[in-house]
Amino acid sequence: MTITGVNSNVLKKGDPEPSAPAAGTYRLYNMRFCPWAERALIYLSAKGVPTEVVNIHLMEKPEWYFKKHYQGKVPALEHDGRIVIESGVIPEYLDDLLPENRFLLSDPYEKAQQKLLLERLSVVVPAFYGLFSLIKDASAKEEKLGNLKKALDEAEQLLQHEFFSGSKAGYVDFLIFPFFERIWWVSDIAGFAFPSPDHPKVAKWFKATSELPEIARVIQPLEKGHLFIKSYADGKPDYDV
Amino acid sequence: MTITGVNSNVLKKGDPEPSAPAAGTYRLYNMRFCPWAERALIYLSAKGVPTEVVNIHLMEKPEWYFKKHYQGKVPALEHDGRIVIESGVIPEYLDDLLPENRFLLSDPYEKAQQKLLLERLSVVVPAFYGLFSLIKDASAKEEKLGNLKKALDEAEQLLQHEFFSGSKAGYVDFLIFPFFERIWWVSDIAGFAFPSPDHPKVAKWFKATSELPEIARVIQPLEKGHLFIKSYADGKPDYDV
Structure with missing residues (x-):
């Protein structure tokens, strides 16, 4: 298992910025129930690269997070001093960067x-x-x-x-x-x-x-999905459900 | 000049389907005033590949055009028996296909x-x-x-x-x-x-x-833009203005 922190508690306003990821490793800024961020999470899981997930409180964003994403949204990918954002861009970026194991066909x-x-x-x-x-x-x-x-x-x-x-x-x-x-x-x-x-x-x-292993190991169980969806609909999203 | 038909009259309902483009040449299904189609037009012009532009009447679409684009929209690119649609996809496709002269950076x-x-x-x-x-x-x-x-x-x-x-x-x-x-x-x-x-x-x-040559040679003059915009706002777009 090369992915850590999938269920880590969110970082929020006031929490310190984590130190940069180690060389050659990837950090995904995520929110456990965000479908857009999950695209990047699944891709990283399928790539099998060492990845640390950092979950972000999207209602009370840490001040430093705006240095990672100008709008403070997730996902953002950080590695080797570089940051790439947007769920439509990160997967193709990972395929270009790690072409030996690509999912977007190259033809x-x-x-x-x-x-x-x-x-x-x-x-x-x-x-x-x-x-x-x-x-x-x-x-x-x-x-x-x-x-x-x-x-x-x-x-x-x-x-x-x-x-x-x-x-x-x-x-x-x-x-x-x-x-x-x-x-x-x-x-x-x-x-x-x-x-x-x-x-x-x-x-x-x-x-x-x-049921694919690369997906099953990073997704949330149904009951947590239920609880989050309900908390979100009530206007008080429980990011750490 | 490798692009022909930029100002050709639109084909509409009842007009026959043109025969397939010659091997190694490109055909762009276009509408002279569509900003999305213009992205593909500029890209083809910049690539310098032999291109024929076929303009489509978007209010009275030829029946056969739905074989090119399932929704009958422009742009659609046809070459060597293949069709690629969508202004967000065609440019990268052309860069992947013709990498010796690419505009989207490869890093x-x-x-x-x-x-x-x-x-x-x-x-x-x-x-x-x-x-x-x-x-x-x-x-x-x-x-x-x-x-x-x-x-x-x-x-x-x-x-x-x-x-x-x-x-x-x-x-x-x-x-x-x-x-x-x-x-x-x-x-x-x-x-x-x-x-x-x-x-x-x-x-x-x-x-x-x-003023870039690859753009100047394919765009419409200001006065035609004016006339089209007005005709469109009146609900009677004059595609052949």
Whole structure:
């Protein structure tokens, strides 16, 4: 296991800045329940590089954190005196930096198609945020569940192999999984079934992907996801749940 | 001059599909006034590869065009039996395919920083669309001009060299230029000054960039931009203006 600190308590305003990561090691500034940061976390896990996770309190950010990310958001990746931010940039950066174990395909055409597939699948992102809003406000429930159904129909149709990236999980799977995972967390609370036999290929993919060792070792259990989602909807996110 | 058809009339519903581009040549499905498609157009021009531009009527799309782009949008790039879509994907695809003349830097860290810079600069995109809406509806004018000012302040601060990409124009400049160009088109109509001495570095950059041969040879003159913008605001876009 090369990843430490996945469940470490958040650092917040007033907490001192940790010293720089050792040469050749990676530090991910994260928040355990953030789907965007989870993309980078899964990528680092899959790369198998020595990684320390530092969780950040996103409501009371440490002052020094704005030196890592100009907006104070997560994820941010720090290593060897360099910082790279943004969940859409870090994975490709890691593939460029560590090409011996890359997930975004290197053939120009295949690479472009993977990016386009991720973009098409990203219909699940607004569908998830719509669902999430149902926890506080049940109005327009039918419409929001309808949007989810449309997004899942699209995903079902786009899933042409065992994984979105092909016969092996890769770039597309790693970057989209966190949003499906959160749909799963919200499903019980908001009263719908996910995964469901209505989308059998997606259901099978979701199970297989969540059981991949590189993912299983860094994700949060369902019950913690529930608790966090509820605390967040109440306006008092419990980052250390 | 390796680019043909930049000002060709649009193809629309009922028009036959052109035969496939010759081996080794590129075809860009474009609309002369679309800022997103212009990113790909500038990139192809800068690459210097033989390119045919086919303009598409976006209100009455040819039936066959949906085989090129599943949503019928522009840009789409066709070459050697392959199609790649999306303005955020085509430039990097061209750099990967034709690496001897690349604009997105190949060093992993520099490449990541260029993408992040483009993302930060993209505050000008919603600022432009806000301005554009002023042509039809002058309400909230102060707010929209305020948003533009904030976006241009940000750009002014981010411009640390002669070009956003460094001492030479590159990826960031080519992808963001079309939005500054449209701010320029709208500026007269909506009653504000751009380029302006309030943002001297951006003003100098805008002039230098618009005069680069690879850009100057493919962009539309100001008066055509005006006419198109007005026709579009009237709900009857004149694609062949």
